[in-house]
Amino acid sequence: MRLAFGEDSCPERKIHCQPTPRKFWCCFAYGPHLIHDDRVIVQLAMSPNTMKDQQQIEIVRMAHGGDGIGYLEDGRIVFVPTTLPGEVVDIELVELKKSYAKGRVVEIVEASPERVDSECPYFPKCGGCQFWHTTYEHEVELKTEAAWQTISRISKLDLPEARVVAAPEDRRYRSRVTFHRAPAGEGQGWKIGFYRANSSELLDINDCLITDGLLNEVRRALEPALRDVGDCDFILETADEESVVVTLMPERNLRTKMPPSLKTFLQTLDQNPTVRGLRVVGEDEDVVFGDITVDGEEVLARPPVDAAHVPSANFRQSYRDMNGQLVDEVSGIIDRLGATSVIELFCGNGNFSFALPDRVERFVGLEANPAAIESAKGLAKLARLDGYSFRVADLSEGFVEPLDEMVDDFDLVLLDPPRAGASEVCDELAQYQHLEAIVYVSCDPACLGRDLKTLTNGGWEVESLTMFDMFPRTSHIETVAVLR
Numbered sequence: 001m002r003l004a005f006g007e008d009s010c011p012e013r014k015i016h017c018q019p020t021p022r023k024f025w026c027c028f029a030y031g032p033h034l035i036h037d038d039r040v041i042v043q044l045a046m047s048p049n050t051m052k053d054q055q056q057i058e059i060v061r062m063a064h065g066g067d068g069i070g071y072l073e074d075g076r077i078v079f080v081p082t083t084l085p086g087e088v089v090d091i092e093l094v095e096l097k098k099s100y101a102k103g104r105v106v107e108i109v110e111a112s113p114e115r116v117d118s119e120c121p122y123f124p125k126c127g128g129c130q131f132w133h134t135t136y137e138h139e140v141e142l143k144t145e146a147a148w149q150t151i152s153r154i155s156k157l158d159l160p161e162a163r164v165v166a167a168p169e170d171r172r173y174r175s176r177v178t179f180h181r182a183p184a185g186e187g188q189g190w191k192i193g194f195y196r197a198n199s200s201e202l203l204d205i206n207d208c209l210i211t212d213g214l215l216n217e218v219r220r221a222l223e224p225a226l227r228d229v230g231d232c233d234f235i236l237e238t239a240d241e242e243s244v245v246v247t248l249m250p251e252r253n254l255r256t257k258m259p260p261s262l263k264t265f266l267q268t269l270d271q272n273p274t275v276r277g278l279r280v281v282g283e284d285e286d287v288v289f290g291d292i293t294v295d296g297e298e299v300l301a302r303p304p305v306d307a308a309h310v311p312s313a314n315f316r317q318s319y320r321d322m323n324g325q326l327v328d329e330v331s332g333i334i335d336r337l338g339a340t341s342v343i344e345l346f347c348g349n350g351n352f353s354f355a356l357p358d359r360v361e362r363f364v365g366l367e368a369n370p371a372a373i374e375s376a377k378g379l380a381k382l383a384r385l386d387g388y389s390f391r392v393a394d395l396s397e398g399f400v401e402p403l404d405e406m407v408d409d410f411d412l413v414l415l416d417p418p419r420a421g422a423s424e425v426c427d428e429l430a431q432y433q434h435l436e437a438i439v440y441v442s443c444d445p446a447c448l449g450r451d452l453k454t455l456t457n458g459g460w461e462v463e464s465l466t467m468f469d470m471f472p473r474t475s476h477i478e479t480v481a482v483l484r
């Protein structure tokens with residue numbers, strides 16, 4: 001018989017395929033196929049149109065992203081949100097593709113002993129969290145295992161086990177949050193909140209359980225102030241235990257004509273005990289009211305002028321305690337490795353840079369956001385770090401002259417790219433064998449898997465993996481990989 005994909009056997013079957021006497025119902029990548037004597041003998045036909053739209057399935061494991069995974073009658077993989085491994089569920093199909101499907105729970109037939117009632121009234125409608133249906137301990141177990149499997153499947157490497165650092169608090173931990181404001185519907189006022197999962201429908205959320213209580217309070221207090229502002233996003237960030245900085249990003253430019261409701265709010269800003277300052281982001285210039293500093297630095301919001309791939313507001317971790325642990329881990333690794341010269345890629349405004357061990361005498365930080373670089377330069381000057389420099393650089397195409405020459409001069413590269421990873425940069429780093437180590441901080445296991453594969457193809461080895469839960473109750477996980 002003809003081999004369906006030219007493969008002798010399913011390369012994924014150790015992890016994903018469910019063995020039956022003479023066949024494997026296979027995974028996402030290859031679709032269902034029959035195996036005999038370890039050879040794929042036939043690819044099974046997919047029949048989307050004849051598929052029953054309701055089925056009973058067993059959830060066999062968890063996908064990175066938080067969906068439970070099961071198999072349909074024809075062997076196709078199906079992703080079902082709000083389920084747990086071991087559960088038997090009746091599902092309705094909401095999407096049917098050639099090699100996978102998505103389902104929605106109609107009824108839980110056999111619940112996992114790990115299932116709990118959600119404490120969040122917005123779960124699972126709100127797209128912000130994926131894990132209020134189980135305990136925090138079980139969530140950490142499931143999502144770190146799913147992330148490790150994703151890195152392993154994509155990198156095809158024999159990876160070390162990951163050390164896991166769970167969070168001390170799984171609620172009220174966010175000290176920075178972005179709310180959206182949009183019309184609730186014809187004549188129905190406005191909503192302020194977050195989007196539904198996979199939808200552009202906004203949910204009105206007036207108390208988010210993972211967000212600091214003070215930020216929720218300010219979100220409610222801002223409702224009348226925003227009455228005449230129209231569609232907007234706004235970032236709230238705690239400055240200290242009692243006050244918050246607001247960054248308002250209106251759809252229309254408010255600089256020339258401040259709406260009356262906001263004007264009234266601003267007139268009494270200096271007597272407001274909770275809102276310390278407010279920045280209104282304008283098309284080409286911002287307007288600042290009150291004090292907009294957090295930890296001695298101005299909250300930044302200006303989009304970079306010359307880098308197309310950069311987020312519009314500067315990046316700052318929202319879970320401060322966990323961020324401290326992550327930064328300490330990275331600094332500890334660099335100290336243990338004895339590096340004295342470090343180049344940091346995607347350095348933001350210096351979250352890791354200013355916590356590097358004292359032995360690091362030479363340092364260059366590269367980042368595309370000019371405002372973040374300005375802020376880092378200011379801090380380096382204040383701290384009298386003479387051997388430290390920060391430069392604006394767009395790394396989406398890899399290193400640019402003369403940065404590639406510069407890498408030759410350093411012991412260690414630290415990188416913390418955005419969600420899309422750093423494929424171009426890794427193509428080049430793979431060749432730089434003179435480096436002592438690469439420390440890669442990643443918020444996306446799939447892109448990390450891809451980039452680790454590139455680096456190991458160039459001769460690097462993955463020495464350790466540590467996972468930090470920076471975002472309890474969501475499917476996100478931060479991984480630190482050390483390569484030697």
Ligand SMILES: C[S@@+](CC[C@H](N)C(=O)[O-])C[C@H]1O[C@@H](n2cnc3c(N)ncnc32)[C@H](O)[C@@H]1O
Nearest residue numbers: 346347348351367368369394395396416417418
């Ligand atoms: C995950 S954040 C890390 C920032 C910093 N390490 C921290 O912990 O705050 C990724 C950073 O990459 C920057 N960035 C995004 N695209 C970039 C690009 N093409 N070139 C350089 N930097 C970029 C972002 O502005 C952001 O500061």
